[in-house]
Amino acid sequence: MPRDEDPLSRVLAPPPNETTDDRDARLLAEAEAKRISDAIDEELQQQHKAEKKGARPIKILLLGQSESGKSTTLKNFQLIHSQKAFRTERASWRAVVLLNVVRSIRVILEAIADVQALHNASPSASPMLQSRTLPGSRPSSSPSSPTSPADDVPRLTADHLKLRMRLLPLLQVEEVLIRKLTPPGSIEYEATSLTQITNIPTSLKEKEVVVNSQFAWKGLFNRFTNRENGDAESINWDDPDDPGKIIHACGEDMIHLWADPTVQKVLEYQKIRLQDLPGFFLDCLDRITTPKYIPTDDDILRARLKTLGVSEYRFQVKEAAWAPFFDDMNAILFLAPISCFDQVLAEDPMVNRLEDSVLLWKSIVSNPLLSRTSLVLFLNKTDILKAKLAAGIHFGHYIVSYGNRPNDYESTSSYLKKKFNQIHKEHSPETRPFYCHFTTVTDTKATSLILADVQDTIVRRQLQDSKLVA
Ligand SMILES: Nc1nc2c(ncn2[C@@H]2O[C@H](COP(=O)(O)OP(=O)(O)OP(=O)(O)O)[C@@H](O)[C@H]2O)c(=O)[nH]1
Ligand SMILES: [Mg+2]
Numbered sequence: 001m002p003r004d005e006d007p008l009s010r011v012l013a014p015p016p017n018e019t020t021d022d023r024d025a026r027l028l029a030e031a032e033a034k035r036i037s038d039a040i041d042e043e044l045q046q047q048h049k050a051e052k053k054g055a056r057p058i059k060i061l062l063l064g065q066s067e068s069g070k071s072t073t074l075k076n077f078q079l080i081h082s083q084k085a086f087r088t089e090r091a092s093w094r095a096v097v098l099l100n101v102v103r104s105i106r107v108i109l110e111a112i113a114d115v116q117a118l119h120n121a122s123p124s125a126s127p128m129l130q131s132r133t134l135p136g137s138r139p140s141s142s143p144s145s146p147t148s149p150a151d152d153v154p155r156l157t158a159d160h161l162k163l164r165m166r167l168l169p170l171l172q173v174e175e176v177l178i179r180k181l182t183p184p185g186s187i188e189y190e191a192t193s194l195t196q197i198t199n200i201p202t203s204l205k206e207k208e209v210v211v212n213s214q215f216a217w218k219g220l221f222n223r224f225t226n227r228e229n230g231d232a233e234s235i236n237w238d239d240p241d242d243p244g245k246i247i248h249a250c251g252e253d254m255i256h257l258w259a260d261p262t263v264q265k266v267l268e269y270q271k272i273r274l275q276d277l278p279g280f281f282l283d284c285l286d287r288i289t290t291p292k293y294i295p296t297d298d299d300i301l302r303a304r305l306k307t308l309g310v311s312e313y314r315f316q317v318k319e320a321a322w323a324p325f326f327d328d329m330n331a332i333l334f335l336a337p338i339s340c341f342d343q344v345l346a347e348d349p350m351v352n353r354l355e356d357s358v359l360l361w362k363s364i365v366s367n368p369l370l371s372r373t374s375l376v377l378f379l380n381k382t383d384i385l386k387a388k389l390a391a392g393i394h395f396g397h398y399i400v401s402y403g404n405r406p407n408d409y410e411s412t413s414s415y416l417k418k419k420f421n422q423i424h425k426e427h428s429p430e431t432r433p434f435y436c437h438f439t440t441v442t443d444t445k446a447t448s449l450i451l452a453d454v455q456d457t458i459v460r461r462q463l464q465d466s467k468l469v470a
Contacts (some may be wrong), residue, residue, distance in 0.1 A: 093303050
C-alpha cells in the first residue's frame with residue numbers, strides 16, 4: 001500500500017493547505033497532548049513503583065441484594081478508618097435523614113387515604129381498593145372478607161383528615177430533596193421524574209432515590225454549609241431553602257400522627273411495619289424536627305439512600321512487605337439480610353427476598369473465577385429478625401422447609417447459617433473455610449469488632465495462600 005494511502009499516516013499527516021497559524025496551533029496542541037500522555041505514564045510508573053514497594057491496598061468487594069447493608073458496612077469501615085471524613089459529611093446525611101422521614105410520613109398519609117377511600121366506597125366495590133403492597137412489606141392477602149369490607153377497617157375522624165391536610169406541604173420538601181440529590185441529566189433523575197411526567201403520585205411503591213457509587217452526591221449539599229467541613233456550626237441555618245424549616249414546622253403534627261392509635265391500626269390493617277423498613281426515624285421525631293438538628297453517627301448509619309454501582313472498600317495492609325503477594329481482588333464480603341424472609345423483591349414481587357439472597361450466594365460460591373477468593377458472609381439485620389419474630393410473624397409460614405420448628409431467634413438463625421454453610425460446602429469449586437458472622441451493621445460498636453476480625457482473617461488467609469506463614 002502506498003504511504004499516502006495508509007490510513008494512519010493520513011490521519012497523522014498535517015492538512016495539505018495548512019496556514020502558519022494553523023500549524024502553530026497544531027504543534028501547540030500536539031505538545032500539550034504529549035505533556036498529558038507523559039504525565040499519565042509518569043503516574044503509572046509511580047504507582048507501579050509504589051506497588052512494588054508494597055503499598056498495594058487490599059480490596060474488599062461488597063455484594064448482596066438491594067437493602068442488604070453494603071453501604072452501611074462501608075460507613076462502618078469509614079467510621080473506623082477515617083472518622084474525620086465521615087463526620088464532615090454530616091450536613092449531607094442530614095438531607096438524607098429528612099428525606100427518609102418525609103417518605104415514612106408519605107406512606108402513612110397514603111395508608112390513611114386508602115382506608116378513607118374504603119369507607120367511602122360502596123361495600124361491594126371496596127375490597128378491591130386495598131390491594132396495595134409496598135415493596136419490602138409483606139404480601140398482604142385481603143384482610144377483610146368480601147361481604148363485610150368496612151367492618152374491621154379502622155375508622156378515621158375529621159381530626160385525622162385535618163392532620164393529613166396539614167402535613168401535605170411535606171411532599172414539597174420531598175421533591176426539593178430529590179431534585180437536589182439527583183441533578184437533571186443523570187439516569188437516576190430520569191428514573192425518579194418519570195412519575196411526575198405521568199402524574200402518578202410518587203410513593204414507596206415506585207422508584208427509590210438512587211445515587212451512583214462513583215458520583216460525589218455529598219458535594220451537592222455544600223450549599224447547606226458555610227465552610228468546607230460540614231460540622232454543626234457550618235450549616236447555613238438561614239438558608240430559606242433549607243428543608244429543615246418545613247420539617248420543624250410540621251414536627252408536632254408528625255409526632256401526633258405517628259403516636260395516634262387509630263393511625264397505628266390503619267398501618268396494621270394494611271400490614272405496613274414502617275419500623276422494619278429502611279430509613280425509619282419516626283421514633284425520634286422530637287430530636288430530628290428540632291430547628292438545628294444534626295445527625296448523630298447512629299442516624300447516619302440508619303439513613304437510607306440506594307446506591308447504583310459497585311461498593312468496594314480498600315485498606316492498606318500494615319505489614320506492607322507482604323502486600324505484593326496479594327491478588328488483585330482479595331475478598332468478597334457477602335451480605336444476606338436474614339430479616340427479609342417475609343418480603344418480596346421491589347423489582348419482582350413474585351420472588352421472596354431471602355430466596356433471592358440464597359440464590360445470589362450460591363452463584364458467587366460456585367463461580368470458578370472466585371474459587372480462590374476469600375468469602376465472608378454477614379447474616380445481617382439480626383435486630384429486625386428478632387423484632388419480627390417477637391411481633392409474631394411466622395418464619396415457617398414463608399420458608400416452608402423450616403416446618404414447625406420454634407419461631408425464635410436461636411432456631412431460625414442457626415437454621416439459616418446451616419443452609420448457607422451447606423451451599424458453601426457443596427458448591428465451592430475448591431474447599432475453603434466458611435467465615436460467617438451474625439451482624440447488625442447499624443450497631444457500630446459490635447460491627448467494628450467484627451470488621452477488625454474480618455480484616456485479620458483476610459490477611460491471614462492470603463498469607464497462608466502465599467505459603468508465607470504456616
Ligand atoms: N435495623 C437495621 N437496619 C439495617 C441493618 N443493616 C442495614 N440497615 C439499614 O437498611 C437500609 C439499607 O442498607 P444499605 O446499606 O443502604 O443497603 P445496600 O446494600 O447498600 O442497598 P443498595 O444501595 O440498594 O444496593 C439502611 O437504611 C440501613 O440503615 C441492620 O443490621 N439493622
Ligand atoms: Mg448501597
